[in-house]
Amino acid sequence: MSGMRKILWLLAFIVTGVLLYPSLPSLDPIISKTSSLEVQIRDTEIKIVQARDAQAEGQEFLARLETLRGRIPSDPDLEGLVNELSRRITATGMRWTDGAPSALEQQAEGAVFRTWQISLTVAGPESGVFPLLESIATADRTLTVDSVSVRTEGDKVVVAINARFYALLPGEYNDSQYQGS
Amino acid sequence: MPEKYVGICIDGSRATMVNTIDSLATSYATVDLGDVGESVKVLIKNVKQRKKSPPIRIVVSAPTSMVKSMDVTAKATASYDDFQELLYTALPVDRDTTSVAGMVYNPEDMVGDKVCPGAAASLATSVLSEVYNAMGSLRCEVVSMPLVFAAHNGVWLGIQQGIASLSLLTNGRIVAYRQLRLGGLSSVVSHLLGSATNVKAIQTRVEQALVTVNSTDTQASTEVGRYMRMLTTEISQTIDFWRRQGEVIENDGMILAYGPGAISPLLDDALHEAGFVRALCSAIDRQLVNVASAQRLDSYPAFLAAVSVGKNMPYVSFLNPNYQALKRAQRRKLKIVSTIAGTLAVLVSLGLFVVKPIVDVKRKESATKTSLADVEGRFAPLQDMYLLSEESLARATVNDEVLADQPNWAAIYQQLMLSTPPTATIVQITATSSEGVVIVNIAAALPGGRYEDMSAWLTRLSEISGATSAWTRGFNERQGKVTVDLTVNFAVSQPATDEVSR
Numbered sequence: 001m002s003g004m005r006k007i008l009w010l011l012a013f014i015v016t017g018v019l020l021y022p023s024l025p026s027l028d029p030i031i032s033k034t035s036s037l038e039v040q041i042r043d044t045e046i047k048i049v050q051a052r053d054a055q056a057e058g059q060e061f062l063a064r065l066e067t068l069r070g071r072i073p074s075d076p077d078l079e080g081l082v083n084e085l086s087r088r089i090t091a092t093g094m095r096w097t098d099g100a101p102s103a104l105e106q107q108a109e110g111a112v113f114r115t116w117q118i119s120l121t122v123a124g125p126e127s128g129v130f131p132l133l134e135s136i137a138t139a140d141r142t143l144t145v146d147s148v149s150v151r152t153e154g155d156k157v158v159v160a161i162n163a164r165f166y167a168l169l170p171g172e173y174n175d176s177q178y179q180g181s
Numbered sequence: 182m183p184e185k186y187v188g189i190c191i192d193g194s195r196a197t198m199v200n201t202i203d204s205l206a207t208s209y210a211t212v213d214l215g216d217v218g219e220s221v222k223v224l225i226k227n228v229k230q231r232k233k234s235p236p237i238r239i240v241v242s243a244p245t246s247m248v249k250s251m252d253v254t255a256k257a258t259a260s261y262d263d264f265q266e267l268l269y270t271a272l273p274v275d276r277d278t279t280s281v282a283g284m285v286y287n288p289e290d291m292v293g294d295k296v297c298p299g300a301a302a303s304l305a306t307s308v309l310s311e312v313y314n315a316m317g318s319l320r321c322e323v324v325s326m327p328l329v330f331a332a333h334n335g336v337w338l339g340i341q342q343g344i345a346s347l348s349l350l351t352n353g354r355i356v357a358y359r360q361l362r363l364g365g366l367s368s369v370v371s372h373l374l375g376s377a378t379n380v381k382a383i384q385t386r387v388e389q390a391l392v393t394v395n396s397t398d399t400q401a402s403t404e405v406g407r408y409m410r411m412l413t414t415e416i417s418q419t420i421d422f423w424r425r426q427g428e429v430i431e432n433d434g435m436i437l438a439y440g441p442g443a444i445s446p447l448l449d450d451a452l453h454e455a456g457f458v459r460a461l462c463s464a465i466d467r468q469l470v471n472v473a474s475a476q477r478l479d480s481y482p483a484f485l486a487a488v489s490v491g492k493n494m495p496y497v498s499f500l501n502p503n504y505q506a507l508k509r510a511q512r513r514k515l516k517i518v519s520t521i522a523g524t525l526a527v528l529v530s531l532g533l534f535v536v537k538p539i540v541d542v543k544r545k546e547s548a549t550k551t552s553l554a555d556v557e558g559r560f561a562p563l564q565d566m567y568l569l570s571e572e573s574l575a576r577a578t579v580n581d582e583v584l585a586d587q588p589n590w591a592a593i594y595q596q597l598m599l600s601t602p603p604t605a606t607i608v609q610i611t612a613t614s615s616e617g618v619v620i621v622n623i624a625a626a627l628p629g630g631r632y633e634d635m636s637a638w639l640t641r642l643s644e645i646s647g648a649t650s651a652w653t654r655g656f657n658e659r660q661g662k663v664t665v666d667l668t669v670n671f672a673v674s675q676p677a678t679d680e681v682s683r
Contacts, residue, residue, distance in 0.1 A: 006523065013527045027542045034542070037549040044556045051560075051567035065569060068576035113579045130598075133591035142580050144587045147613040150594070152606070168579055 071142040072168045076101075076116055081141050081165055085120065088139060092131040094124030094159070101165075113168045118143075120161040126152070129159055142166055184235060187228060188487025189221070190326075191241040191312055192440070193343030193367060196220040199472070199483040206487075209472045209480045213342075215380075217308075221315035230319050237319055239312055240486040242326035244344050245305045247272055248358035251283070253299035255291040264496060271301040280306045280502060284328060284493040286354050300355050302328055306502050313501045322490075322498035327358045329485040331493075333462055334431045338416060339482075340442030341365045345412055347419050351429050361415045366391075366442050369408045373401060391445040392475065402447075409451035417455050435460040439481035588619045588673045593647070597621065597669070600641040604628060608664075619671040622654075627663040632656055635665050647671045 054061045073080075078101055089096050098121035122132060129150055136143055142165065149160040183202045190197045195213040199206050212220045228237070251271040258264050268281035285291060285299040302325030312323055327348040330337055337348040344365045349357040370383045377383065390401035416436070423430060436457045438448065449459050462481075469477045469484060501507070560567070593612065601607060608624040627634060635656055642651035648669050655666035 006520070009524070010527060013524075013531060027539060030542050030546055034546045034549050037546070037553050041549070041553050041556050044553070044560050047567050048556070048560050048563055050570050051563035054570040054573070055563065055566050061569075061573070065573045065576075068573055068580060072576040072579050112575070115583075130591055130595050133594055137587075137589065137591060142583060144583050145590050145614070147611070148590055148594070149609065149611045150607070151609040164583070166579060166583055168576055 067140075070140045072113065072166050073141070074167060074169060076114070076165070076167050077141075078116075081118070084139060084141055085136075088135040089120075089122055089132065092124070092128040092135055094122045094128040094132055097121045097123045097158070113166050115164050115166055117146075118163050118165060120159075120163065122159045122161070123153075123156055124159075125155075126157045129157060132159060136161070136163070186235055186487040186490050187237040188483040188485070188490070189224065189237060189239045189321075190482035190486060191217055191221070191239060191243075191308075192341040192482075193217070193243075193365070194220055195342050195441075196224045197479060197483045198224045199480050199487050201468075201484065201487045204468050204488045206469045206472050206480065206484050209476050209483075211476075211479070218311050218315040221312065222317075225316065225319060228319065234320075235490045237316070237321040238329075238486040238490045239316070239321055239323045240326055240329050240482050241304055241308060241312060241323055242339065242341055242344055242346065242482070243305055243308045244360065244364075245279070245303075245308075246325055246360075247274065247301075247303045248325055248327050248348075248355060249301050250354070250356060251299050251301050252296045253283075253285045253291065254294055254296055256294070258285065258288075258291065258496070261495075268301045268303075272303045274303045278306055279303045280309050280499050282325060282497055282499045284331075284497040286331070298354055300328060302497075302499075304499055309499050310502045313503055322494065323501075324486065324489075324497050324499070326482060327355050328493075328497055329482065329489050331355065331489075333437075333465065333485075335435060335437045335460070335462075336420065336430065336432075338436050338438040338443070339440045340412070340438060340445075340448070341440040342367050345440075345442075347416060349423055349428060349430060351431055356428050357423055357426075359419055361412060361419070363408065363412050363415055365440075366408075369404050372404055388441070391442055391447070394446050405445065406447045406451070409445065409447045410454070412448075413451040413455040413457070416452075416457070432460065434458055437462055439478050441479045443478040444475060586614070586617050586673055588614050588671060593619060593621065593645075593671060596645040597623065597642070600638065600645060601625070602627070602630075602634060602638055604630060604634075605638070605665075614673065617673045618649075619673060621669045621671065623665075623667040623669070625665055625667070627665055629661075630663040630665075635663075635667075638665070639667060642667065642669045645669070645671075647673075 081101075086096055099119050101116055101118040124132075133145075133148065136145065143163045146162045146164065147160075151158045151160075186201045186203075188199050188201070193213075194215050194217050195211060196217065197209070197211040200208045210224060212224045214220045214223060225237075230237070249271055251267070253264075253267065256263070257267045264283065265281060268283045269276055271283075272279075272281060274281070281301060281303050283299055283301040285297055287297055291297050304323070304325055309323060313321070326339065326346065327337070327350075330348060330350055332350075332353040334350045334353065337350065339346045339348070342365050345361040345363055347359050347361060348355060366387060369387050370380065373383045373386065374380060386398055386401040387405060390396050390398055390405040393402070396402040420430065420433075424433075434457055436452055437460050442448065452459050465481060465484065466477065468488070469480060472480050472484075590612070594610070597610060604627060606626040606628070608626060610621065610623050612619055612621040627638075635653060639651045639653060642648060649672050651667065651669040653665060653667050655664070657664045
């Protein structure tokens with residue numbers, strides 16, 4: 001076989017290889033899958049760090065979690081809310097005269113917690129207004145007040161409060177983005 | 182370390198082999214299967230040759246071979262072609278059918294144009310080819326019969342199967358060589374054979390007649406005796422011729438004999454009748470002490486071939502006529518092998534070019550899967566704590582978010598009360614929070630109050646921490662009763678309650 005023929009054979013092999021190369025199965029799916037696995041590894045490592053930090057805090061972490069569960073419970077717990085408000089109102093020397101929770105508020109798309117409204121009408125001495133407002137602000141349950149109306153009626157005042165309370169439903173908080181309504 | 186040598190003598194269809202350790206013969210074997218190729222193959226069947234073993238020297242005596250002394254100069258040996266040309270010039274042989282070889286007795290003396298003695302030999306190429314073919318892949322060198330006798334002076338008579346020859350060696354050189362017209366022992370067999378066909382039986386009868394005195398096979402004995410006498414006559418004529426030529430004959434009248442016929446007492450008788458004396462070469466005989474005496478003279482050529490291995494090379498050796506064909510075959514084989522190897526190399530390269538990325542990607546995928554399994558294994562016992570951590574994060578986030586714009590209602594209310602003039606009576610305070618701004622509307626009675634009193638009240642309101650503006654929406658004085666409607670805006674700057682951290 002002459003040298004030229006050898007070179008031609010070599011070229012034929014190379015050209016054949018180059019032509020056949022694109023017909024080989026694509027590696028993209030495997031590469032993509034591997035990248036996805038690498039992301040999973042990174043995410044899991046972050047989870048491990050997060051869990052270990054919580055574990056290191058121990059009882060302190062668990063106590064804080066319980067406080068948060070009280071503030072933002074997993075269900076509306078209207079009965080618990082009414083009981084607490086009633087207790088606090090009474091403690092300030094006021095009397096709950098009227099009030100009712102409204103229906104669930106319309107949630108914004110992507111919101112991960114639920115919001116309800118509640119209206120309160122409280123009557124009592126003027127000296128009870130400030131403690132009442134302070135007590136609501138420091139309630140175990142998180143309440144946000146939208147409006148307060150204080151009206152003098154004779155020797156007493158009538159306080160009307162529009163507020164909101166919240167719940168974070170189970171299964172709606174893992175790996176989610178938290179967005180208010 | 183002692184070296185082992187092998188020498189073979191080809192005589193017609195008969196092959197004889199002698200093994201030596203250094204210059205001492207250790208074994209002797211002879212085979213005659215009627216075909217030289219077959220005989221050689223059987224003879225060398227058990228010969229083992231290692232990479233460093235010396236070649237096997239084969240001495241060939243054939244009817245057509247010729248040997249002649251010649252002069253050689255350094256120029257003539259400058260190349261093998263030049264030397265071959267000199268050999269063909271010295272010998273009247275057909276170049277197409279005959280191969281040539283030669284030797285220079287003292288190559289170290291060859292300087293410039295100085296003439297040195299040498300010898301040329303010829304051999305039928307067909308015989309040579311047959312011998313080389315029979316030797317197969319064994320390394321060997323084929324030389325012509327009398328050349329191995331160098332250094333053993335005298336008149337050497339060879340009585341072999343194929344030929345009978347006479348060589349004259351003087352001063353360690355071959356001076357003259359002649360194949361006798363009578364031929365070898367095969368001519369005796371031919372005479373006895375007549376119309377019979379069993380050659381082997383006749384050969385056996387001749388062999389018996391050669392060694393038996395007063396043989397009962399008178400026909401064979403008579404024929405051998407006649408052959409010996411005729412041989413002696415031709416020897417006498419030849420030696421006379423050499424004398425007339427002026428050749429120096431050492432120990433003139435003494436004959437050194439070798440070959441299967443040399444042992445015959447009938448030869449002794451014939452030589453004696455012609456005035457010759459049978460002599461023995463004691464130097465060679467001593468080295469053949471391990472060979473049976475009946476075979477000793479027959480073993481001379483093979484033995485001398487063995488002990489002269491490698492001497493006077495390369496000229497003394499006949500080139501293998503198949504050498505070019507062998508080389509061509511080797512080159513062809515090498516090309517095929519190199520082409521296959523090259524093709525494989527290209528295929529492997531292409532394979533690596535195509536396969537390596539796949540292997541790398543697969544390997545990385547496998548390693549990543551292993552890493553993931555490891556990480557998941559470490560995470561498994563922490564999963565519950567992680568879920569609690571996530572829950573805590575979620576609730577804290579919601580809590581912080583909803584309280585972010587929450588005003589401190591109690592503080593606002595307290596400040597409003599503190600800024601209220603003592604004479605004023607609050608009728609109603611309405612406060613609403615929207616988008617970080619708290620708008621407070623105050624409706625109050627200000628008995629006996631004047632506009633300046635309201636203005637002073639507004640000033641105090643505007644000085645409350647967080648208040649951004651304060652203004653009046655109404656100042657009414659009716660029947661001595663003054664009522665005012667005021668508005669204060671607060672900017673929500675801080676949450677009303679302590680933040681619950683995560």
